[in-house]
Each structure stands twice: as structure tokens, then as C-alpha cells.
Amino acid sequence: MKLRTFRRHLREGVKNIGRNGWMTFASVSAVAVTLFLLGVFLILAMNVNHFMAHVESQVEIKVYLTPDAKPEQVKAVETALRNQSGIKSVVYVSKDQGMEELKKRLGDKAELLEGLEKQNPLQDRFDVKTYDPHQTPQVAEKIRQIPHVDEVQYGKGWVEKFFDFTRMVRNVGLVFIVGLAFTAMFLISNTIKITIFARRREIEIMKLVGATNWFIRWPFFIEGMLLGFLGALLPIAVLWVGYHALLDMVRQDLSLFFLDLLPVTPLMAQVSLLLVVIGMLIGMWGSLISMRRFLKV
Amino acid sequence: MKLRTFRRHLREGVKNIGRNGWMTFASVSAVAVTLFLLGVFLILAMNVNHFMAHVESQVEIKVYLTPDAKPEQVKAVETALRNQSGIKSVVYVSKDQGMEELKKRLGDKAELLEGLEKQNPLQDRFDVKTYDPHQTPQVAEKIRQIPHVDEVQYGKGWVEKFFDFTRMVRNVGLVFIVGLAFTAMFLISNTIKITIFARRREIEIMKLVGATNWFIRWPFFIEGMLLGFLGALLPIAVLWVGYHALLDMVRQDLSLFFLDLLPVTPLMAQVSLLLVVIGMLIGMWGSLISMRRFLKV
Amino acid sequence: MIEMIDVWKTYPNGTHALRGITVRIKKGEFVYVVGPSGAGKSTFIKLMYREERPTKGQIFVNGINLEALRERRIPYLRRNIGVVFQDFKLLPKLTVHENVAFAMEVVEAPSKQIRQRVKEVLELVKLSHKADVYPDELSGGEQQRVAIARALVNRPSVLLADEPTGNLDPETSWGIMHLLEEINNRGTTVVMATHNREIVNTMRKRVIAIENGEIVRDEQRGEYGYET
């Protein structure tokens, strides 16, 4: 292809956006609405994931030491824990601190514990967090073998179920997002197909006048890319502004304290990039495949 | 309009489905995919709502009686509670039963409570559930005024926050579903608009041959309704089968025990009805409004 | 009766298609409209069934003032006018039979009557054997004849034919002309734009010559009149 021909295709592709005025409007708005939907769900999914990761990171292993452990043995356990791979943090909690915690937990029934302070029956312990909370059961198993460790508690049973739940939410979310992405792709390419179907006569005429398939395809290709690009711009702008507004609202409304939303910057950039890429790729691809039938003249 | 003309419109509307073969296929599949999306989210939202309602229904008010309350006074409190409006259930828990519960809660640290059984410092109480869990704080306030009620606990603070959370999830869900419904409507009517745009010449010709606007509109109207109907059938079938399969899966997989999904029957019937109605209404409406411009010949 | 009084037509792109046309075509007349390519013949005809509206001037068809005609009444005007469009304007997704029948369905004729009458006119234009075929499976001349059949099917009181023999061989053209003459003899007003010198000079009728948007000649029993 000569350079001037390429420039011609570019020019025609851009001009077609205007030439097909109403059709362009209809397909760009279909692309925009579809990508907006996808964007909203991406943002939602990423925030839910973030929230779940936050809750998961609260899971910790309580390592109780034998009551007779001497200070240097406690030190040894701590060293062993710190050398254990996969462990993020280790916090020492003496039995006196433990009693305070228990009192807090019982609240107004704490008086039941009165008199127990002197002969405190609790044990010293370490609170351990893992890098990957899902590794908790395995890590707990290893910790159990360290000498002077009496007992290891991490909410066995409950933790596994909680992780089952988050895993399910993640899987369902992933299925939804992937499904939604495919739906968006289908709807966009379907819209483009219909608009090209409406222009099949033109394609046939071009063919009859001696145009090669690629000569016809190029401007459509560029037009499709532009349609996808234009269709992605609007939802990106709306999502950007909307997410900003949401963050502001959450920051101000105290009753939404529990919402720990992701900051704008990496999130929106990722989402925007994804939308633009999907829009443009599907725009091009949709144009190309839907022309095939009409090029056989 | 004469009867034979109406029959003619019906016939033509049905025939057009076949005449526009590829276009019909493209628009029906766009309608189907869009409605499928909407259906999936409806089912999801209704189940989440159900799940939250279930959790909410666990919220109860613990009504502690004064330690000196005599049996007939206890009876009087119970009567007062039962007469209180908005209360669903009232369960009596004696102080001995309360001690058992506390032991269970402390688990392996229950030995701390040893020796307290004889001089049990706990109080008799009623566990009260409301019909509308969101009314809990108000009901609790009223209960507090009943004679011989010493204290009322319902997790003040925590419960309000939890309800804030469920209210937010419900609101967000509602916004999503309504937004999705509008998106679906937009996409469907947009698709129909494009297909009608591709047939504008035909409409103009009909006009020039002496057809009135309504003579032209009727078959399009019927065609649009059929498109919407056909487009709703597929997603309904898939959702029905898919939801059945999901229920079976959940029932068999023990790790999904916590999922308490809604039964197929009323849920799927409601969703199906909604999809058919949306599909058909938008199909008709989309046909009608998009023809307007081309009827001005 | 068709009457135009000082009718001007300028298209939105600025082309002056008609410049002050005043003409009176009586009921039952047969009129040829001749003139060079782009002179304004089709525009002249399009004004009569209100595909186009004049920029200025008054038009009366069958006593109706087209400028005062309400949007909703236009279809009823058109039902009294049969039009053979220069570009045929057949409905691509309907068969030949359905295309012709459409013009009758529009007036809510009984279907039996429609079937019979459509068969009849298709025979008149010699296309009975193509009744169940779609327009794009027809030759140019066959499409033109379908357009003619559709214009005739409702026995309109006015027949407007824009170049109805442009794609027909002389023999078929004469067949169509005899048909039009017969229809005219039964009282239908016929206005026909044409380039066919042979026909105009042989079948003598009133000739209106348009050039550059103006009537330059209007003769009873006139000639085509452009020498080569």
C-alpha cells in the first residue's frame, strides 16, 4: 500500500464518522452505554475485592506458649516464628494483657472475673499474621511443631468457611466480569454489524468498481476503531467524575465509615485503559468480520 | 381500521421477522443478551436481599429483668411484651440457661466461671425479635419503660451500623438494577432504531404509495413486539435451567452451606415476567419512536 | 384537474429547479412533459403528489390546494394519483405481486379483489410469469413495468409517469403507451415525462416543454421538437 493510499484511508475513515451521522451517533452511544456498564462493575468488583482482602488480613493465629516457658524460651519461639516463611507480623501478648482483653470482651459481665487476676490462669501468647491469609491453616500447622508452643488457635473451621466465602465471591465476581466483558463485546460488535449491514450496497458497489478487499476494509477498520474510541471516552469521563464524587461523599458521610474505597489514581487509570482497549479492538474487529459477507461480490 | 386490515398487519408483522432474516437475528440476539444480563442481576440482587433479610432477622433484643422480679411479675412483663406492637417472638431465658450460654461462649476458658453456678450473678431475660428488624432500636426504647425491666440490650451501635450497611447495599443494588434496566431499554431500543434506520427507504416508499402513518406503523409495531418477545424467550430459558443447576450444585456442595438461595418458583416466574414485559414494551416502543422521522414524507 | 400558479422550487442545496411555472391540466388530458436532462420535469411531477413542496406558488390537484393540505390528509391525496417513479421505488422485500398489491392494501380493499386485480394488471404489463419474484431478481425493464402496474392498480384519476419507457425496448414501450392511451380514454388524466421522441411524435398529444425550470412551449398535439 502506498503512503498516499494509507492517508486516503485515514481521511475516509474519519470522514465516514460524519457521513454516517445518525448511525455513528447510535453506535457510539451503544458502545458508550455498554462500556459504562462494564466500567461500573469493574470498579465495584475491584472495591469488593479490596474490602474482602482487608477483612482477610485481620485473620491471625494465636500461638499460646506452655505456662512454664522461660523468657529465653519465649525469645526462642519468637525467633522461630520470625524465621518461619510466609509470616508477616508477630506480636507478643503477655498473660496479663490477655486478661485485660478478656475483660473487655465480657463487657458488663467482667465482674465475673474478679479475683482471678492474682492467680491468672491464662497463658502468654504470640499473635501472628501471615502474608497470604489463605495460608493460615498450613502456617498454623507448622507453628504447632515449635518447642514450647502449647496450643495454636486461628478460628479453625470458621476461618476456612470465611475463606470459602471470599473465594466464592471472588469466583462469582470474576465470572460476572468476564461474562459482562463478553456481553459488552457482543453488543458492540453486534451494533457495528448492523450498521455495516445497512451499508452493504456501498460495499458491493465499491467491489464492482474494482476496489480490493483491503482497500474497502481499511476505512471501515479505522472508522470502527474511532467509533470504539469515541464510545469509550464518554463512560471514562463519567466514571472518573462519578467515582471522585463517590469518594467525597463517603469521606464526608460518617455513617459510611466502614467503606474503605480504593483511591482514584491507579484504579481509574486501569479501568479507563481497559475500556479504551476493548472499545477500539471490538470496533475494529466488529467492522472487519461483519464486512466479510459483503466483500464476496 | 377494518378487521381484515388488522389481520393483514398481523400477518405482515410476523412475515417481516422472516423477511429481515439477518437483521432479525442480530436484533433478537442483542435483545436476548441484554435481557439475560438484566435477568442475572435481578436474580443475584433478589438473593442478596434475601440473604441480608435472613441475617437481619437474627437481630434480637435481650430484655433483662430486675433480679428481684417475682414469677407473676415475669409473667406480666411477658404479657406486656406480647402486647407490644411490632414484636414477632418472645423467648424466656432463665438465669441458669444464661449461664450455660456464657460457658459455651467462653469455650475452653469456661473453667474461669467455675464456682459461680451457685451464686449465679446473671439475670432472667427475654429474647425478643421484631417483625421489622430495622425497628429494633425504637422497640427496645419502648420495652425499657415496662416495669421490672432492668436493662435492654440489642447491640446498640453495632446494630445501627449493620443496618446502615444493609440499607446501603440495598440502595446500591436498587440503583444498579434500575440503571441496568434503563441500560437494557436503551440498548434494545437503540438496536431497533438502527434496524429501522436501515429500512427508511421502504417506509418512504410506502408513504409515497399512499399509506397512512398508522398503516405503516402497525406491522412494525407488531414486529417490534415479536422481536422483544423472541429476544426474551432465550434468556428466560437459560436462566431457568441455569438457576436450577445452581440450586442443585449448592445443595450438593457442603462448602456452600451458607448459601441460602431463593427457591425457583416465585423468583423465576417474576423475573421471566419482567423480562418478557420489558422486551415486548421496548420492542414496540422502539419501533414506533424510531419510525417517526421517516414518516414525514 | 391540476393547476399550478407561479410555482417556484429551489432545493435546499440552492438549485433552482423550477422558476415560475403556471399551467393548467384539465381532467382527462394526456400531457407529455419534455425537456433536456435536469430541466425540472421530475420536480414538476413530484410537486403534484407532494413528494416535494414548492418554495413559492399555489398547486391544486383535483380541487385540493396542496399548500393548505394537512399532513394527515396527504395519503388520501396520493391514493387518487398513480405514480410511476423514475427510479421505480419498489419495496425490495416484497415480491412483484406483493408490491402491486401493497397499493391496494393501503386503501383497505378486500383481499379477494386485490388478488384478482393484481393478476389483471400484471397481465397488462406482461409480467404474470414474474409474480412471485423479488425486484432485484428482475431486469431493468421488468422492474419498470412493475412500477407501472402498481401505478395503475387502483384505477387512479390521475396518472403521473416519470420516464416510464426509459428501460423498455420500443415494442414493449408501445405496448405500455397503448395501455396509457386506453386508460386516458376512460377518463384518467395522464402526465408523462419522457425523452422518447418517437412516441411523442407518433402518438400526438399536448406537449409541455420545460427548459431550465421554465415552460418554453405548450402545444396541443405537439412534437418532441428538439432537433439533433
Add this chain to the structure above:
Amino acid sequence: MIEMIDVWKTYPNGTHALRGITVRIKKGEFVYVVGPSGAGKSTFIKLMYREERPTKGQIFVNGINLEALRERRIPYLRRNIGVVFQDFKLLPKLTVHENVAFAMEVVEAPSKQIRQRVKEVLELVKLSHKADVYPDELSGGEQQRVAIARALVNRPSVLLADEPTGNLDPETSWGIMHLLEEINNRGTTVVMATHNREIVNTMRKRVIAIENGEIVRDEQRGEYGYET
């Protein structure tokens, strides 16, 4: 050089359009194709630039066997053939100038040359003043002349014209005919389907008469030959 050997064409709907056509048109010839409506003239022409493929038989154009021609090579065949389609086939969203230019852009001509040559051919068909107008803003005859201009613009070695004067007044028709004759004199093979008796009988050339899908007459310097 165009050669057909026992060519049959049956359309998918069962219509037998051509039945055993054998013909040889030499380089630089000027051939009229005549015959009644629906005889098969357009089909005959469509086979030459491969819009349609024969059901049976061999076709050679400029020495190329069309049946053996690979799909990808068809555009290159068509670039040597200028076609005036019976239904014009103009691109509706391009202006007159752009429509004609399109045929040159296809062969990747330099844009300066395109601009100049398009102006030239638009002058030849007397449409310079309509260069920036869209096809649906043209009269029938003007559209036809755009189609002719597009067919000529690349100076093809073969010109196929299907009823190129059907929508033109006699004077304009003669202008076009002289143009075609001139082009033919410069060596271009011209095949023209027509119903115009006057032209065929005046500008005497080879006449191929098709009836019912068969060649019934093939005369050098022939006549239109259908009497009314």
C-alpha cells in the same frame, strides 16, 4: 478481446437468462446488444466483469479465463473494464466528484492527477457544475451521466454500458454517443446494451440481438431491427 463459449446462465430462482451464448468481440470493436426487455442483455454484460458467474461455459476477457480467475484477482480484472450500470450504482454518501474519483483512488493514482482527470470527465458529460452535489440531489439523467463519467475515468480497455442513454434526452444521448465513439476510436472496446432504435440505426455498428437468452442475430453495421 472478449470471448464466450457456450455460456449458460440460470439464476438461483430457476430463471434461464442465457442459453448457450457463443460470441467473440475483438479488441477495439463497438457492439450494440439489443433485444426485448428481459432477454438477457444485462446478464450477458454482467458475466463479463464477473458480477455474475455462468452456470456453464467459458468466458475470456483480455485473455483471462474468468472461470479460472482467483477471487483475489477480480478487482484487477475490473480495473480494466469500465462499467455503466443500468441502475447507476452510485455511492450515496459521496459527492459526484468523490464518486468518480473513487474509481481512480482504487488504482492508487496520485491525488493531483485524480483531481484533474475527474474534472476532465465531468466536463465531458457536462456535469462540472454538479461536482459537489450528492447523487440523490441529481436528476435521473444527471445520475446516469455520473455513472458514465466514472466508467470512463480510468481509460479502461473495455467499456461495458448497460442502457447508458435510458434516462437522457436525445440531444444529451447523442453527446454521450459521440463520446463513446471517440473513445472507441482510440482503441477501447465498447459493448453497449440499448433500446434506442434511433441511435443504433444512425450510428451503424455491429449489432448482437439477444432474445430469450439466445443470440438470434449478429450483424456488422446492423440495424435495431425490431419493427413496430
